[in-house]
Amino acid sequence: MLSRLRTTTNNILAVAFKEAALMRRDKVLIGVTVIQPVMFLFLFGVALTSKPANVPWIVLDHSQSSYSRRLLSEIQASGYFLPARRVSGYEEGYGLLHRGEALALVVIPHDFHRSVLRGASQVQILLDGADPLSAARIGAYIRAIAASLVLDRGHWLRARQQAPPMELQSQPGKPQAVPVQLPMPPVEQQAVPVELPMPPVEQQAAPVELEQRFLFNHTLNDRNFLLASLAGMLLTNVTLSLAAFGLVAEREEGTYEQMLSLPTTPLEIVLGKLLPTVVLCYGVLVLAIVLPGLAFGIWPSGSLLALGIFTLPFVLASLSLGVVVSTLAATVAQAIFISVFFIMPSFVLSGAMMPHQLMPDVPRHIGALMPLRWYQIGIRRIITRGGGLDDVVVPFLALSGFFALMLFFIRMRSKPRLA
Amino acid sequence: MSWRRLRTLIVREIRATLRDPFTLFVLVFVPLGSLLAFGFVVSTEIEGIQLGVFDGSRSELSRRIVAELVTHPAFEGRSYVRRDELSSALINGDIGAGIVIPAGFERARGRAQDGGEPAQIQLLYDGAESVLAANAEGFLRGIAGAVLREHGSENADIVRIERPTALAPAPAEAGAGVASSVRVLFNPTLDGRPYMVAGTFGFVLSFLTTLITAVSIVNERIGGTFEQLQLTPATSLEIVLGKLLPLGAVFSFDVLVMMLAAWWVLDAWPAGSALLFWSISSFYVVTSLAMGLIFSATSATAAEAVQKTVLFSIPLVQLSGFVYPIRNMPEPVQWISMILPATHFINVSRSIYLRGEGVAELWPQMLLIVAFGIALVVLARRTLESRS
Numbered sequence: 001m002l003s004r005l006r007t008t009t010n011n012i013l014a015v016a017f018k019e020a021a022l023m024r025r026d027k028v029l030i031g032v033t034v035i036q037p038v039m040f041l042f043l044f045g046v047a048l049t050s051k052p053a054n055v056p057w058i059v060l061d062h063s064q065s066s067y068s069r070r071l072l073s074e075i076q077a078s079g080y081f082l083p084a085r086r087v088s089g090y091e092e093g094y095g096l097l098h099r100g101e102a103l104a105l106v107v108i109p110h111d112f113h114r115s116v117l118r119g120a121s122q123v124q125i126l127l128d129g130a131d132p133l134s135a136a137r138i139g140a141y142i143r144a145i146a147a148s149l150v151l152d153r154g155h156w157l158r159a160r161q162q163a164p165p166m167e168l169q170s171q172p173g174k175p176q177a178v179p180v181q182l183p184m185p186p187v188e189q190q191a192v193p194v195e196l197p198m199p200p201v202e203q204q205a206a207p208v209e210l211e212q213r214f215l216f217n218h219t220l221n222d223r224n225f226l227l228a229s230l231a232g233m234l235l236t237n238v239t240l241s242l243a244a245f246g247l248v249a250e251r252e253e254g255t256y257e258q259m260l261s262l263p264t265t266p267l268e269i270v271l272g273k274l275l276p277t278v279v280l281c282y283g284v285l286v287l288a289i290v291l292p293g294l295a296f297g298i299w300p301s302g303s304l305l306a307l308g309i310f311t312l313p314f315v316l317a318s319l320s321l322g323v324v325v326s327t328l329a330a331t332v333a334q335a336i337f338i339s340v341f342f343i344m345p346s347f348v349l350s351g352a353m354m355p356h357q358l359m360p361d362v363p364r365h366i367g368a369l370m371p372l373r374w375y376q377i378g379i380r381r382i383i384t385r386g387g388g389l390d391d392v393v394v395p396f397l398a399l400s401g402f403f404a405l406m407l408f409f410i411r412m413r414s415k416p417r418l419a
Numbered sequence: 420m421s422w423r424r425l426r427t428l429i430v431r432e433i434r435a436t437l438r439d440p441f442t443l444f445v446l447v448f449v450p451l452g453s454l455l456a457f458g459f460v461v462s463t464e465i466e467g468i469q470l471g472v473f474d475g476s477r478s479e480l481s482r483r484i485v486a487e488l489v490t491h492p493a494f495e496g497r498s499y500v501r502r503d504e505l506s507s508a509l510i511n512g513d514i515g516a517g518i519v520i521p522a523g524f525e526r527a528r529g530r531a532q533d534g535g536e537p538a539q540i541q542l543l544y545d546g547a548e549s550v551l552a553a554n555a556e557g558f559l560r561g562i563a564g565a566v567l568r569e570h571g572s573e574n575a576d577i578v579r580i581e582r583p584t585a586l587a588p589a590p591a592e593a594g595a596g597v598a599s600s601v602r603v604l605f606n607p608t609l610d611g612r613p614y615m616v617a618g619t620f621g622f623v624l625s626f627l628t629t630l631i632t633a634v635s636i637v638n639e640r641i642g643g644t645f646e647q648l649q650l651t652p653a654t655s656l657e658i659v660l661g662k663l664l665p666l667g668a669v670f671s672f673d674v675l676v677m678m679l680a681a682w683w684v685l686d687a688w689p690a691g692s693a694l695l696f697w698s699i700s701s702f703y704v705v706t707s708l709a710m711g712l713i714f715s716a717t718s719a720t721a722a723e724a725v726q727k728t729v730l731f732s733i734p735l736v737q738l739s740g741f742v743y744p745i746r747n748m749p750e751p752v753q754w755i756s757m758i759l760p761a762t763h764f765i766n767v768s769r770s771i772y773l774r775g776e777g778v779a780e781l782w783p784q785m786l787l788i789v790a791f792g793i794a795l796v797v798l799a800r801r802t803l804e805s806r807s
Contacts, residue, residue: 027723027726028722028723028725028726031726031730032726035730036730039730039733039734042734043733043734043737043738046748046749046752047737047738047743047748047749047752048737048742048743048747048748049743049747049748050549050550050553050743050747051553051747052744052746052747053746053747053748054746054747055746056746071597094604097604098604098774098776099774099776099780100770100774100776116597120598121597121598122597122598122599122600123597123598123599123600124599124600124601124602125599125600125601125602126601126602126603126604127601127602127603127604128603128604128605128774129603129604129605129606129607129609129773130605130606130614130769130770130773130774131614131744131769132606132609132610132611132614133611133614133744134744134747135603135606135609136554136609137553139601139603140557142599143599143601144557146597146598146599147597147598147599149597211539211540211541211542213541213542213543213544214544214546214552215509215543215544215545215546215547216545216546216547217546217547217549217552218546220546220549220552220553221549222549222550224546224547224549225547225548225549225550228547245722249722330441331638332721332722333634333638333721333725334441336630336634336721336722336725337441337445337449337630337634340630340725340729341445341449341452341453341627344453344622344626345452345453345456345457348456348457348460348742349456349460353742354460354550354742355548355550355551357468357469357515357548357551358550358551358554359459359460360459362459363455363456363459363460366456377512380512380547380548381510381511381512384546384547385509385510385512385545385547386510387510387511391507391510391511
């Protein structure tokens, strides 16, 4: 009994050694495991964000009053915008908007000055809806900034409450409080005096304060969102390319048959192949945790042990998916196509790059069939929200179930081939 | 350059492509799958966000706030009896936002009326889903604020809360400060689909085309048919064109299929000239095909060619503004974007699809795409020559 166990272990280690030797010489694999982490870190850490910046905008200021200038400088000061381009007519502004040279046109009417004094002022905002996500955000920001300018005894006050969330400069660990003072902010706030005779505005105490807190990611930085799923995206690439390309290539070159003729059982071969792969995957996991930490200071806030344990079912599920791809594909080229065009949509549909909660039902449910969906849900809980193993029970079970299903499918498919 | 030889090469390529059922499957399935996968992902709709509610006060006002929030289509309410249950729901991601009304809310309000500290209501957001939190932020504050303000005013019975949209998220702002009337041009409902459809053309035509060319040539080299081709009297330019033109024609047909599918399934059709869109897309295909040719000519195996394509195409697609706008990127990254042909194609594609622009406005960028195409075909020819 004991000697058989030793033979089995030896066989597994022998296969594992052979696989590891092959991996070390595999140029493609080195690309996947070394170049991709750096590339993804650059893309998600530096390049990509949904937070608006450098927004070109146009101003049509019919009023030319101190109030309109104050409003415009407040919008400018929010930091989302390029210096405003001034136009003298509606047509000109509309034309620029139409050509996509500006995202927003702010029109301030002739009687703005008087209407501010009356307390019923209004401006018009025209947005370029061609880019809906930016238009929605920018529209909301300008609106909020305009609404935050409250007339008080002839002074225009900037009520802090309307600051868009991403503008907040918060210290990590300190939740941000954004009080909404209703209905009027107290006068003690910094006021920019405007020399004008003003009607008195009724003064009321603020009985209730709405305190806003953005947990886990206080500045709502997209970098934290994207890099939290970095491990999931990298592991998807590594596992699929290892399993799918490797197996199909072996079949094409006939080395798989050679292995079957060795005095090893199929189980030993599978385990021997699995061992170096899993080790490699954990290496990639370490990279995916350490790189964002070193580059951007984004370290996991939850248990590292939980992260390690939770990663195992995902690696197994993805590897088994790769094996399924390899049974479906006749040539390496086909395996490549199937996996590449599985990987790209899965990054998006799984919620790794875009929040899955915002998707319509059908694509959301399709995404739920992908292992990456459950993995990214789980690692966000551990990395970003500081959860432990007990917080990822459901994703853990989902991934294990997926793995079991794939194993069943592989058995069904590969029976005739092994016989 | 002989037209007869070129025609023979083209016929040969078309036959080879059409004979392989897998390639045909990829050519039809990948573009349609990408349209469906990407068409829906950009959403400005705020609907059914899971909202955790902890009402420790159970007073008239707190119940009123909760009732307004949970009956609102933007939120789906979940009640929690204990404060820490709500916290762990936030960690699990079960809820995207939460409202906490403390047990002493009414007493604090009474003290506030006597000049004490204002009573507090906490609004919590799951910052881990940064996009979701940024979208939900105005709504929650807006509705809660509106109820509070209405309550404070004299006609507290008539609380009417309009349904906020992405552009009017915060009804709390009404009455305070400067009001804004917002109008959206070109896409009044802020529908994300046409934006993503126009971008998906860039994704498919940059990625799939390059990949198919790269793999097809490497496979020919492995099979030895490429050497045979080079032994024929055909010149390297003829070989390059003999590859590019038939594959280009296939993809140009693919563009048509995608346009029809996008129109039928996603209700997105070019606002400008469909013919113009089709022609510039067909030309852009040549650019990507030439790129595939270069990758394959410099690779020994199919796997290596694919590796190069993938490593190049992922940043190409991401930096071209496919999902996240280029202007949000830091300036040095924007320079990189500007030298990628995909950036200019996606720009043209969106301009035609969403703004209905024509040649008059788009000619500089179209010229740039044509220049990229010619340069890459010349480069591809050079690479092939140096390899033979």
